Amino acid sequence: xxxxxxxxxxCEKCADNKDALRATATELIPDLVWRELNxxxxxxxxxxxxxxxxxxxxxxxxxxxAPLPTCQQLRRELVKRSGKGA
Amino acid sequence: xxxxxxxxxSLSKVSADTLRYYEREGLISPAGKSExxxxxxxxxxxxxxxxxKEAQHCGFTLTEIRNLLDMRTSDAACCRDVRRVAxxxxxxxxxKIKAMRAMSKALDRLIATCSNEGRPLDxxxxxxxxxx
Numbered sequence: 001x002x003x004x005x006x007x008x009x010x011c012e013k014c015a016d017n018k019d020a021l022r023a024t025a026t027e028l029i030p031d032l033v034w035r036e037l038n039x040x041x042x043x044x045x046x047x048x049x050x051x052x053x054x055x056x057x058x059x060x061x062x063x064x065x066a067p068l069p070t071c072q073q074l075r076r077e078l079v080k081r082s083g084k085g086a
Numbered sequence: 087x088x089x090x091x092x093x094x095x096s097l098s099k100v101s102a103d104t105l106r107y108y109e110r111e112g113l114i115s116p117a118g119k120s121e122x123x124x125x126x127x128x129x130x131x132x133x134x135x136x137x138x139k140e141a142q143h144c145g146f147t148l149t150e151i152r153n154l155l156d157m158r159t160s161d162a163a164c165c166r167d168v169r170r171v172a173x174x175x176x177x178x179x180x181x182k183i184k185a186m187r188a189m190s191k192a193l194d195r196l197i198a199t200c201s202n203e204g205r206p207l208d209x210x211x212x213x214x215x216x217x218x
Contacts (some may be wrong), residue, residue, distance in 0.1 A: 019190060040176075043177065047180045049119075054174055
């Protein structure tokens, strides 16, 4: 599963809780691909996946969270997608 | 020093109606009123109107500009917060550009279907495409 966090450098909201979210995703998804993308470096792609505000998290190429979720919200979404029990 | 609405309008090159609209939207406010009841503004109003115009040129809406003006005077905000807002606006503009390019291409396809300008309206392929 591919999870992408779109951010802009210097944005505190973008860095807040990022490591904990990554740890949550790593724990739940064995084939996780976690990418952190500076929107200004990947502008066309950010538009393609529907990023409109920062920070945003896209799962499998579509924005799912904007702003960043709590670890619990991310966990719930990933469990739902992977078909695992809670 | 206080200025009348006409003077502010002339200094900032916007109409008095626009200034009244800005006032209704909470973007500027008069410093007081003259004895005759006319609005009087201070120099900061001129700066705010120029700020509004420049921000509009970058695509910001009046609501967004009000937030930027609030950030300008907020102790809690700093430059990186403003930068994030600017980056978000750029992404939103790019998304609009992408959508408009798609519209333009769709029109290209419709225009290409209508090679005979002399057809009656009943046979117009562009109108027909919209009625699908």
